[in-house]
Amino acid sequence: MTPNSQSYTRTSPLKDQLLAAFQVTEERINGESKSAVHQVRRAALQQFDKLGFPTIKHEEWKYANVKNLIQESFELETPSTLSADDLHTLEIPNLSGNILYFVNGRYKPEMSTIVSPASDVQILSFAEALKSQPETINNYFARQADYQENAFTALNTAFAHDGVFIRVPDGNVVEQPIILRYINDAREKKVAAQPRNLIIVGRSANVKIAESYRSLGDMAAFTNVVTEITLAREANVEHYKIQNDTDTAYHIGTTQVHQADNSHFYSATVTLNGGFVRNNLNIVLDGEYCEAYMYGLYIPNGRQFVDNHTLVDHAKPNSYSSELYKGILEEKSTGVFNGKIFVRQDAQKTNAYQSCKNVVLSPEATMNTKPQLEIFADDVKCSHGTTTGMLDDEALFYMRSRGIPRAEAQALLMYAFAQDVLTQIKIEPIREYLSTVVARKLAM
Amino acid sequence: MLTISNLQASIGEKEILKGINLEVKAGEVHAIMGPNGSGKSTLASVLAGREDYEVTAGSVLFDGKDLLELAPEERAAEGIFLAFQYPVEIPGVSTTNFLRTAMNEIRKYRGQDALDAVQFLKLMKEKMKLVNIDQSLLSRSLNEGFSGGEKKRNEVFQMAMLEPKLAILDETDSGLDIDALRIVAEGVNKLRSPERSTIVVTHYQRLLDYIVPDYVHVLYKGRIVKSGPKELAFELEEKGYDWIKAEVEYQQ
Numbered sequence: 001m002t003p004n005s006q007s008y009t010r011t012s013p014l015k016d017q018l019l020a021a022f023q024v025t026e027e028r029i030n031g032e033s034k035s036a037v038h039q040v041r042r043a044a045l046q047q048f049d050k051l052g053f054p055t056i057k058h059e060e061w062k063y064a065n066v067k068n069l070i071q072e073s074f075e076l077e078t079p080s081t082l083s084a085d086d087l088h089t090l091e092i093p094n095l096s097g098n099i100l101y102f103v104n105g106r107y108k109p110e111m112s113t114i115v116s117p118a119s120d121v122q123i124l125s126f127a128e129a130l131k132s133q134p135e136t137i138n139n140y141f142a143r144q145a146d147y148q149e150n151a152f153t154a155l156n157t158a159f160a161h162d163g164v165f166i167r168v169p170d171g172n173v174v175e176q177p178i179i180l181r182y183i184n185d186a187r188e189k190k191v192a193a194q195p196r197n198l199i200i201v202g203r204s205a206n207v208k209i210a211e212s213y214r215s216l217g218d219m220a221a222f223t224n225v226v227t228e229i230t231l232a233r234e235a236n237v238e239h240y241k242i243q244n245d246t247d248t249a250y251h252i253g254t255t256q257v258h259q260a261d262n263s264h265f266y267s268a269t270v271t272l273n274g275g276f277v278r279n280n281l282n283i284v285l286d287g288e289y290c291e292a293y294m295y296g297l298y299i300p301n302g303r304q305f306v307d308n309h310t311l312v313d314h315a316k317p318n319s320y321s322s323e324l325y326k327g328i329l330e331e332k333s334t335g336v337f338n339g340k341i342f343v344r345q346d347a348q349k350t351n352a353y354q355s356c357k358n359v360v361l362s363p364e365a366t367m368n369t370k371p372q373l374e375i376f377a378d379d380v381k382c383s384h385g386t387t388t389g390m391l392d393d394e395a396l397f398y399m400r401s402r403g404i405p406r407a408e409a410q411a412l413l414m415y416a417f418a419q420d421v422l423t424q425i426k427i428e429p430i431r432e433y434l435s436t437v438v439a440r441k442l443a444m
Numbered sequence: 445m446l447t448i449s450n451l452q453a454s455i456g457e458k459e460i461l462k463g464i465n466l467e468v469k470a471g472e473v474h475a476i477m478g479p480n481g482s483g484k485s486t487l488a489s490v491l492a493g494r495e496d497y498e499v500t501a502g503s504v505l506f507d508g509k510d511l512l513e514l515a516p517e518e519r520a521a522e523g524i525f526l527a528f529q530y531p532v533e534i535p536g537v538s539t540t541n542f543l544r545t546a547m548n549e550i551r552k553y554r555g556q557d558a559l560d561a562v563q564f565l566k567l568m569k570e571k572m573k574l575v576n577i578d579q580s581l582l583s584r585s586l587n588e589g590f591s592g593g594e595k596k597r598n599e600v601f602q603m604a605m606l607e608p609k610l611a612i613l614d615e616t617d618s619g620l621d622i623d624a625l626r627i628v629a630e631g632v633n634k635l636r637s638p639e640r641s642t643i644v645v646t647h648y649q650r651l652l653d654y655i656v657p658d659y660v661h662v663l664y665k666g667r668i669v670k671s672g673p674k675e676l677a678f679e680l681e682e683k684g685y686d687w688i689k690a691e692v693e694y695q696q
Contacts, residue, residue, distance in 0.1 A: 393495075398532040401492050402542070402602065403520035403550040412545060416536025416585075 007058035008051050008151070012070035015052060019045070021076050022158060036138045037130060037160070044147045044157035051151040063336045063368050064278050064307045069250050074192035074222055080104050080185040082216070084111060090183065090214050094429040097176035098123055103183050105193030105223075106162050121174045121207065122167040126196050129165035136167065140198055144228045144284070145256040152252045156226040160196035163225075166209065170202035170232070177208040177427045182225070184249065187217030197227040201235040210240040210430055213274075215249045225253040231263035233287065239267045240425055244437060245274035247302060254280040261287035261316075268424050271298040271306045272437050282311040285319040285347075296325035297421040299441055300333035300365075307336035314347040317377075321351070326421050327358040328414050328442070329365035337369045339384065345376040354384040359391060359417060361410075411442045418442070445470045445641050446610055451502035452666075453490050460486045462666035463502065468610070471638040475652055475677060476645045478663035479685040484645045485529060487663065488614040491643075492526035493519050506610070520546070521553035523609030527599040527616055534586040539598060540568065542586050543605050550606065571604040575631035593624030600631035611635070612643045617651040629654030649681035662688055 009015075022045050026033055053070045054061040080103045087101065100123070101111040107125035114123050130137055147154035164180055184191050201207055215221040231237055245251060251274055257265055271277050283292050298306040312321045327335045337356045358367045371384040391410060399409035418438050425431040451464040460483045468474050478484050490497050491504065493516035504511040511519060534542065548558040559567070572579065577597055587595050596616055603611055613632065617625055632655050636642070644655055652660075652674065660676040661668045664685070669692050670676065680688070 392532075395532045395534055397494055397516060398528065398534070399542070399546075400516035401520055401526050401528075402546040402606065403517050403553070404546050405517045405549060406515075408545065408549060409517075412537060412542075413534070416534065419536045 007055060008053060009055055009070060010052045012053060013073050014070040017073045017076075018155065018159075019049060025159075025161075035134065037134070037141060040142050041158045041160060044142070044154045047147055048151055048154035048158055051154065053151055060309065060338075063334065064305070069222065069276065072190060072220055072222070074220070075189045076192055082183065082185045086216065087111060087183070090181075090216070092212070092429055092433045094432070095179060096429070098178040099181065100164060100179065101181050101183060102163070102193070102195055104185055104191050105182075105195050107164070116174055116176050116178075120168075120172050121178075122165070123178060124165045126163035126165050126198060127161055129198070130161075136200070137165075137198070140200055140228065140230060142228075144230065144258045145226050145254055150254065150280070152224050153226055153254050156194045156196060156224050156254075159194045160226075163195035163197040165198050166207070167200045168202050168205040168207050171204050172202065173206040174208070177210060179427075179430075180209065180211045182211065182213050182223065184215040184221035184223060185217065186215050186219035186221040186246070186248065188219065190220040190222075192222040192224070194224045197225070199227065199229040199237075201229070201231050201237050203232040204234040205232070206236040208238040208427060210242060210427055212242040213245050213249075213251060215246045218246070218248055220248045220250065221246070222250045223253065225251075227253070227255045229255065229257045229265070231257070231259045231265060233261045233263060235260070235263045237263075237265050238426055239265070240427065240430065241267070241269045241279065242272075242430065242434065243270065243274050243277060244272040245277070247273070247275040247304065249274050250276045252278045254282065257281075257283040257292070259283065259285050259287055259290045259292065262289045263287060264291045266293045268295040268297070268421060269308060270296070270421065270425075270434055271300070272434070272441060273300075274304060274306065276305045278307045278309070280309045280311070282313070283321070284313045284315060285321065286315045288316050288318045290316075290319040292319075292321040293424075294321070294323040294325075295421045295424045296337075297327070297418055298325075298335055299328045299330070299418065299438065300335060301330035301441070302333060303331075304333045306333070307338075309336075309338045309340075311340045312342070312352060314341070314343045314350045314352060316346060317348045317350065319347070319350055321353070323354040324421065325356045326417060327356075327367060328361065328417065329358065329367055330361045332362070332364045334365070335367045337367075337386070338372070339370070340372040341374070341382065341384070343373075343375040343377050343380050343382065348377045348379045350377060350380040350382070352380070352382045356386040358386075358388040359414065360388060361391065361414075411439075414442045415439055445507060447505040449503050451487075451490070451504060452500045453486060453497045454500055455486070455497050459500075460497070460666055461490065464666075464668060466661065466668065468641050468643065470641055472659065473636070473642045473644065473655065473657045475657035475660045475674075476643060476663055477647065477649070477660060477677065477680060479689075480647065482663045483666045484647075484663050485614055488526060488612045488643070488645050491612055492516060492524060517549065518553065520606070521550045525603050525606055525608030525611045527596070527603060527611065527613045529615040529618055531587045531595040531599055533588045533590075535588050537586050538584060539582040539586050539601070543568070543602060547605065567605065571601060574634055575601045575604050576627060577601045592619035593621070593627070596620060596624065596628045597631065600628055600635075604631065604635055609639065610641045610643070612645065613655075614645045615647065616644070617646055617648060625651065626654060649677045652677045664688060664692055
């Protein structure tokens with residue numbers, strides 16, 4: 001795609017800062033600069049330089065206005081003074097398994113716990129994997145996540161130095177979940193983090209992964225994350241993305257999933273809080289008899305902005321995808337759901353379902369929904385539906401007639417509405433934690 | 445217990461209740477019958493506090509309190525219970541959870557301590573037996589995917605749990621086959637007591653074979669046009685509503 005002049009901002013303080021930072025990094029990594037990975041980074045940077053940041057004239061960024069973000073400049077390599085005690089306040093109760101901490105985008109081994117044996121699953125930082133398994137990285141890095149059209153993916157690719165690398169060998173079932181906690185320490189300075197995650201799941205292998213995003217402090221924190229997940233045949237992956245961030249946080253993320261025959265991908269994206277959130281979930285069903293499930297829940301309030309873009313690409317016959325996103329919007333918040341489904345000409349017997357349901361609790365809140373189905377095969381079953389409405393008055397009256405006051409009835413109804421998605425989360429402590437936060441947020 | 449005087453109510457521009465007078469004493473069962481569109485369900489809704497209706501005149505005293513001043517939840521806490529004609533499906537909220545919330549909110553209103561889980565479960569077991577309802581139904585989302593009979597039985601179960609002073613059954617017989625009707629009616633009958641009054645709103649007489657009223661009132665065009673003992677229901681069953689309509693037209 002040739003960048004349209006109105007769809008991108010050519011120059012901005014953030015862009016200048018990042019271009020300069022790339023030069024500095026390139027000099028510092030010196031010997032590595034000839035590596036294949038770095039060639040990809042450089043190509044991505046050139047593409048980012050060419051594109052610039054998208055404006056609201058860009059169809060995919062119509063509601064997601066990044067104009068404030070790109071005026072900022074951030075500390076890119078802030079050594080965080082975050083201590084284990086500071087982390088204590090961010091704890092998710094009863095969480096066990098493999099828990100990895102990333103502070104300002106950098107892996108913190110001293111805070112992290114890896115319990116699964118290395119024979120079951122390789123869990124390394126991306127930085128380590130770059131050194132210890134360059135071959136694998138070359139084979140998988142930036143193969144799925146497109147940096148030609150998405151400026152933020154290009155940017156992340158250009159700055160791909162740390163994050164997580166997970167590889168599950170064929171046939172292995174990873175019993176313990178892998179929890180990735182991304183913390184931005186914005187207590188003293190504005191920080192930016194660009195984690196890059198690569199997850200490779202072998203044939204008939206099983207793994208549960210959760211990404212959680214939190215910032216500390218009142219300064220602006222910018223996360224630009226890309227997670228690439230590749231599922232071999234018959235692989236099963238559960239992937240959760242949990243956001244309970246500050247009002248001064250910007251989050252832009254892409255989860256790029258590639259599925260081979262008979263694989264199952266199961267995802268939930270839950271956004272409880274965050275100033276500006278844009279989640280892209282792109283799934284390519286590049287095999288037959290694949291299944292992909294996508295759940296989403298967002299509960300913005302104040303002036304929070306939450307934008308979920310999903311793309312399901314049915315490239316082969318006989319696969320199934322199902323999508324349910326739900327939103328509760330309070331105060332002056334804005335929500336966006338854009339769900340695209342492609343059914344390629346070869347993808348006969350595709351079943352694809354999409355549903356997006358929203359409750360707008362305030363006259364000043366806005367929800368924008370856009371389902372897009374592009375179907376090129378003729379023997380398919382596809383459906384989509386979006387609803388955006390107020391609370392169900394009849395249900396409220398029913399509850400009140402039993403003695404439950406209006407505010408409690410509303411909270412109970414909204415909690416139940418949210419539970420539809422929360423019950424899909426199979427890592428129990430995370431589900432409990434989210435339920436608690438949701439209940440607290442809805443107790444209006 | 446309940447004194448309705450010259451109650452008038454409308455929805456939008458449409459006047460539906462045009463001056464209802466009714467006195468219900470403790471322990472009595474009153475049946476409100478009438479053809480479709482006569483205002484029966486409106487009366488039930490207005491008593492429970494549905495906000496779609498505007499009360500334009502008249503008064504309702506419940507145990508000496510001005511009922512019309514109270515919010516629906518306050519009326520419930522004062523002891524009014526409406527069994528819905530179409531119980532609402534509440535996805536994600538189990539009957540158990542729903543009732544525990546309701547009971548404790550009512551107790552809070554009355555200045556009583558909340559029931560703990562053990563007390564609540566004990567009470568629930570007791571009432572389940574009384575109205576013959578299954579545990580599995582109560583763990584499911586409230587009314588979601590329930591059959592017509594299950595929904596109505598669930599209404600009676602809620603009534604048993606909340607122990608209202610005045611129960612209003614709005615077309616409880618609608619959509620029920622004879623077996624379901626009998627089970628529901630048995631539940632209601634077991635809850636009859638000298639302290640509890642019941643208003644049975646129904647189009648058909650058949651429910652009154654099972655829930656035998658002390659008084660029958662015929663509602664027509666927003667007014668009670670005829671009142672009598674339970675035998676009036678049989679007469680209506682036999683002759684239909686036309687003779688009442690004719691009588692009213694004649695009087696006018």
